[in-house]
Amino acid sequence: MNIAIKLTSPKGYRALVPETVSDYLASSRDLATRLGGKPKEWQVREVGDGNLNLVFIIEGPASSLCLKQALPYVRLVGESWPLPLSRAWFEHLALTEEAKYAPRFVPATHYYDDTMALTVMEYLTPHIILRKGLIQGIKYPLVAKHLGEFLALTLYHTSDLFLPAEIKKKKIADFADNTAMCKISEDLIFDEPYFKAPMNRHSVGLDEVSVSFQNDADLKDAVQEMKWRFLNHAEAMIHGDLHTGSVMVTENDTRAIDPEFAFFGPMGFDIGAIIGNFLLAYFSQPGHAKKSGEREAYADWILAQIPVLWQSFSVLFADLCQQRTSQEPGGHVYAPRVLAMREKAIKQRLDAIWSDTLGFAGAKIIRRTLGLAHVEDMESIEDLKLRASCERKALLFAKELLLNRENYTTPSTLVDAARLK
Amino acid sequence: MNIAIKLTSPKGYRALVPETVSDYLASSRDLATRLGGKPKEWQVREVGDGNLNLVFIIEGPASSLCLKQALPYVRLVGESWPLPLSRAWFEHLALTEEAKYAPRFVPATHYYDDTMALTVMEYLTPHIILRKGLIQGIKYPLVAKHLGEFLALTLYHTSDLFLPAEIKKKKIADFADNTAMCKISEDLIFDEPYFKAPMNRHSVGLDEVSVSFQNDADLKDAVQEMKWRFLNHAEAMIHGDLHTGSVMVTENDTRAIDPEFAFFGPMGFDIGAIIGNFLLAYFSQPGHAKKSGEREAYADWILAQIPVLWQSFSVLFADLCQQRTSQEPGGHVYAPRVLAMREKAIKQRLDAIWSDTLGFAGAKIIRRTLGLAHVEDMESIEDLKLRASCERKALLFAKELLLNRENYTTPSTLVDAARLK
Numbered sequence: 001m002n003i004a005i006k007l008t009s010p011k012g013y014r015a016l017v018p019e020t021v022s023d024y025l026a027s028s029r030d031l032a033t034r035l036g037g038k039p040k041e042w043q044v045r046e047v048g049d050g051n052l053n054l055v056f057i058i059e060g061p062a063s064s065l066c067l068k069q070a071l072p073y074v075r076l077v078g079e080s081w082p083l084p085l086s087r088a089w090f091e092h093l094a095l096t097e098e099a100k101y102a103p104r105f106v107p108a109t110h111y112y113d114d115t116m117a118l119t120v121m122e123y124l125t126p127h128i129i130l131r132k133g134l135i136q137g138i139k140y141p142l143v144a145k146h147l148g149e150f151l152a153l154t155l156y157h158t159s160d161l162f163l164p165a166e167i168k169k170k171k172i173a174d175f176a177d178n179t180a181m182c183k184i185s186e187d188l189i190f191d192e193p194y195f196k197a198p199m200n201r202h203s204v205g206l207d208e209v210s211v212s213f214q215n216d217a218d219l220k221d222a223v224q225e226m227k228w229r230f231l232n233h234a235e236a237m238i239h240g241d242l243h244t245g246s247v248m249v250t251e252n253d254t255r256a257i258d259p260e261f262a263f264f265g266p267m268g269f270d271i272g273a274i275i276g277n278f279l280l281a282y283f284s285q286p287g288h289a290k291k292s293g294e295r296e297a298y299a300d301w302i303l304a305q306i307p308v309l310w311q312s313f314s315v316l317f318a319d320l321c322q323q324r325t326s327q328e329p330g331g332h333v334y335a336p337r338v339l340a341m342r343e344k345a346i347k348q349r350l351d352a353i354w355s356d357t358l359g360f361a362g363a364k365i366i367r368r369t370l371g372l373a374h375v376e377d378m379e380s381i382e383d384l385k386l387r388a389s390c391e392r393k394a395l396l397f398a399k400e401l402l403l404n405r406e407n408y409t410t411p412s413t414l415v416d417a418a419r420l421k
Numbered sequence: 422m423n424i425a426i427k428l429t430s431p432k433g434y435r436a437l438v439p440e441t442v443s444d445y446l447a448s449s450r451d452l453a454t455r456l457g458g459k460p461k462e463w464q465v466r467e468v469g470d471g472n473l474n475l476v477f478i479i480e481g482p483a484s485s486l487c488l489k490q491a492l493p494y495v496r497l498v499g500e501s502w503p504l505p506l507s508r509a510w511f512e513h514l515a516l517t518e519e520a521k522y523a524p525r526f527v528p529a530t531h532y533y534d535d536t537m538a539l540t541v542m543e544y545l546t547p548h549i550i551l552r553k554g555l556i557q558g559i560k561y562p563l564v565a566k567h568l569g570e571f572l573a574l575t576l577y578h579t580s581d582l583f584l585p586a587e588i589k590k591k592k593i594a595d596f597a598d599n600t601a602m603c604k605i606s607e608d609l610i611f612d613e614p615y616f617k618a619p620m621n622r623h624s625v626g627l628d629e630v631s632v633s634f635q636n637d638a639d640l641k642d643a644v645q646e647m648k649w650r651f652l653n654h655a656e657a658m659i660h661g662d663l664h665t666g667s668v669m670v671t672e673n674d675t676r677a678i679d680p681e682f683a684f685f686g687p688m689g690f691d692i693g694a695i696i697g698n699f700l701l702a703y704f705s706q707p708g709h710a711k712k713s714g715e716r717e718a719y720a721d722w723i724l725a726q727i728p729v730l731w732q733s734f735s736v737l738f739a740d741l742c743q744q745r746t747s748q749e750p751g752g753h754v755y756a757p758r759v760l761a762m763r764e765k766a767i768k769q770r771l772d773a774i775w776s777d778t779l780g781f782a783g784a785k786i787i788r789r790t791l792g793l794a795h796v797e798d799m800e801s802i803e804d805l806k807l808r809a810s811c812e813r814k815a816l817l818f819a820k821e822l823l824l825n826r827e828n829y830t831t832p833s834t835l836v837d838a839a840r841l842k
Binding site: 160166168169173177182183190194195220221224225227228231233234235332333337342 | 581586587589590591593594597598600601603604607611612615616638641642645646648649652653654655656753754755756758759760763765766769770
């Protein structure tokens with residue numbers, strides 16, 4: 001693992017290595033107390049397998065901690081692609097905001113160091129990354145319900161339904177400088193899969209579909225419309241990268257991690273990201289069967305999570321809307337002095353979010369199959385022909401979502417259509 | 422005219438009076454040179470008839486200037502309603518931005534003083550306020566064409582079609598602090614007409630329609646949906662208050678003034694504001710006829726300006742979209758490397774803007790008839806019964822625009838429907 005770094009970074013920043021982590025942590029009495037014992041007793045290992053950062057787990061006699069440090073470049077690509085350390089600040093800001101409204105669904109943070117661009121947080125154990133669980137065929141009975149609740153709590157409470165306009169505008173401005181991270185999303189999700197971008201890649205056997213997508217002006221129009229919304233619709237603070245690799249789970253617990261792409265954007269982007277990734281997991285299942293049909297029931301379970309997630313989100317979101325009273329300071333649309341939000345108005349808001357969700361889900365599936373960054377759900381399928389077959393189905397379904405999303409007015413119509421692919 | 426002011430304002434700020442203006446201007450060599458002669462030769466008069474500010478005209482031997490100074494409160498209401506002087510800064514910022522792309526449609530600015538919250542600009546003469554011209558029954562052959570061009574140039578060039586995302590986000594943040602002005606719009610346009618707000622007023626004879634609007638949940642839903650877009654859709658830098666009182670005209674020249682409500686919002690808000698005010702002017706015409714039918718032809722001319730304005734806007738906006746090339750740095754949606762904007766995509770964008778335009782036009786008509794601030798088009802009708810009749814027609818048409826805007830897919834359908842009221 002190459003973690004040697006040229007120190008082209010701000011004064012005081014240095015990338016940690018396992019050997020320097022204990023000394024660093026020992027300088028905080030609070031962290032040292034949490035770990036217990038003496039620094040030399042602490043076990044440190046680097047576990048970062050993401051695209052961008054260093055992640056260390058530190059185990060002490062009393063407890064364990066997780067330290068996440070930003071690197072001044074994209075880890076997946078290397079030093080040739082610099083990336084500002086400020087993303088650690090935006091992640092910290094987003095974690096803080098999420099913890100206000102949905103503390104049980106995010107890791108607790110204990111320490112933030114702006115110069116070092118690092119956060120020390122709760123070590124989640126025995127949690128694993130949801131994506132890995134889905135590849136292994138593990139059912140998480142609460143994950144969809146939890147994710148729906150996390151989304152409702154964070155999106156509602158950072159929208160104009162809850163925040164007074166002047167506070168929301170201030171928060172929008174606070175995140176406005178997270179442009180480098182937004183630009184990654186803008187380029188990789190909405191643009192690069194649709195032209196011969198140098199970093200694109202796709203599986204053997206998908207040349208034809210890749211070329212056909214790049215020549216499909218209607219599809220590209222639909223994707224650019226989603227980009228317009230991504231750039232313009234500052235509805236709520238969104239996580240910005242809520243795929244199944246950003247969710248850690250046990251049977252009873254669900255946590256959303258890594259919100260460094262956070263900014264004020266369309267609510268449907270987060271919901272579409274997670275649903276798009278459930279769909280990728282679904283379409284990948286035949287590739288994980290050791291014998292024919294082995295994964296069919298599990299694939300059905302994955303698909304069934306989509307309506308559960310939407311139901312959980314929409315019921316809680318609607319409850320929050322209906323519980324608004326004139327006693328609360330409250331947001332400035334549907335201010336209670338003017339109009340209590342009726343079911344009809346709530347449905348109209350939810351319908352708009354659902355429509356966005358479908359478009360963003362489609363765009364996310366395509367970017368993870370024809371763009372730079374792929375998903376392990378598909379990459380781990382060793383039979384290349386089978387992998388291409390799984391990916392092709394996902395791609396064609398994604399295209400359908402982008403072009404004809406008005407046909408999928410409910411999660412169950414979506415699920416039925418996916419099953420037919 | 423009460424322009425005595427308690428100096429509760431920042432250090433260095435003092436509200437000017439006609440007697441102190443010349444001394445103030447004389448301290449700038451550039452301004453003194455523009456005016457020519459000696460300060461004692463300069464003729465100063467205060468002409469502000471708006472709701473918020475002081476406006477002085479200064480005539481010197483060589484030329485004349487206009488000085489606009491913000492007061493620390495709402496002039497229309499008095500010191501009981503404080504308003505931040507920072508709006509002078511945002512007006513300056515907006516004028517500067519507009520002048521980059523549409524210099525012939527805004528007044529040239531010569532001087533800005535942040536502490537004094539004032540701008541010295543070109544004195545527009547023999548221009549008059551468009552609203553006054555429409556009340557007098559004067560035809561301006563170019564005004565609709567010019568306004569369409571002004572809107573296309575300013576809205577296109579501050580959108581993601583032209584600005585790279587990181588620059589646009591920076592500009593959004595620059596305007597994010599103009600919240601006090603946005604709050605006035607949010608309250609007065611979208612909320613107060615729809616409940617018994619203390620400052621609401623309406624003409625004798627409109628009690629019934631006022632009550633019926635306040636009890637119409639479907640109408641209020643439609644208005645709150647427009648408020649959602651106003652709060653969330655940061656499509657472009659909008660003027661924010663583009664009524665016919667913010668436009669100065671001669672037969673050949675058109676200038677948009679007073680952009681102190683500017684921020685990044687939905688494009689349709691500006692277009693809806695001006696179209697809503699043309700509709701108010703149209704519906705007020707019977708009240709200005711000295712004999713029956715005298716204003717019919719003129720009313721028709723006003724109505725005909727709406728398609729002319731939209732045509733002018735949409736043709737130039739489409740041209741700008743189509744002229745984008747990969748050589749330009751350019752905006753980040755429909756980046757040329759991905760997809761040249763086809764007619765279909767441009768039409769889709771314009772259709773979305775038109776739909777917003779109708780909703781905002783309706784909201785603007787209602788706020789100017791049932792809310793705090795009314796328009797001279799109606800207020801100057803002395804026959805109270807006739808005034809109420811004109812206003813009632815405008816209100817019912819506005820309601821129709823808000824509730825059924827999908828029925829008015831083109832400006833000509835809008836015009837036909839207005840004529841039938």
